Amino acid sequence: MTKPVYAYGVVILPPPDLYRELMDLRKQHPLLRSVVPPHITVKSPFLFRQTGARVVEQLEATCERWKPFEIRLGGLGVFQDSILYVRVDKSEELTKLHLEIVEALDGYVETLSDRYDGNQYTPHLTIADRLTPEELIQAKQILKGVRLRRRFTVDRIHLLRGRGRWDLTHTFMLGPT
Numbered sequence: 741m742t743k744p745v746y747a748y749g750v751v752i753l754p755p756p757d758l759y760r761e762l763m764d765l766r767k768q769h770p771l772l773r774s775v776v777p778p779h780i781t782v783k784s785p786f787l788f789r790q791t792g793a794r795v796v797e798q799l800e801a802t803c804e805r806w807k808p809f810e811i812r813l814g815g816l817g818v819f820q821d822s823i824l825y826v827r828v829d830k831s832e833e834l835t836k837l838h839l840e841i842v843e844a845l846d847g848y849v850e851t852l853s854d855r856y857d858g859n860q861y862t863p864h865l866t867i868a869d870r871l872t873p874e875e876l877i878q879a880k881q882i883l884k885g886v887r888l889r890r891r892f893t894v895d896r897i898h899l900l901r902g903r904g905r906w907d908l909t910h911t912f913m914l915g916p917t
Contacts, residue, residue: 750783786849808895809833828863
């Protein structure tokens with residue numbers, strides 16, 4: 741029997757109040773669907789080359805060197821005519837954290853698509869994906885009255901594991917533990 745293959749990703753989850761609000765919107769409007777919870781990608785999805793313990797060690801060591809920082813959310817945006825997201829205002833801290841994690845995991849993981857890493861990194865809070873162009877228009881209409889301009893402090897990142905749906909496997913606090 742072959743062992744299932746899981747993809748992993750490093751993300752920031754929105755604060756609990758915003759997370760609940762976005763999940764409630766998904767329940768109320770099935771059009772706002774996604775197999776992954778609302779999140780800000782810090783490192784594109786990848787497969788383990790080494791054991792998961794080595795990846796966790798690298799993430800822990802990287803996060804220990806960081807202090808919490810603030811990010812701000814802006815208006816809606818679209819990727820690839822199928823992904824609806826909330827813009828994350830340019831953040832030097834988030835970009836640096838992204839680059840450090842990409843470097844820390846180099847050699848330990850196989851990135852599934854590096855088109856979102858490095859210079860192409862565009863932080864965003866994913867709301868829904870796999871939408872048709874018509875569904876995108878409807879989704880924007882649904883979110884028209886929703887206040888998505890927010891700011892919050894990032895004090896942790898998460899490792900998600902996915903195979904059809906994504907689940908949280910580890911949380912890493914920023915700063916010494």
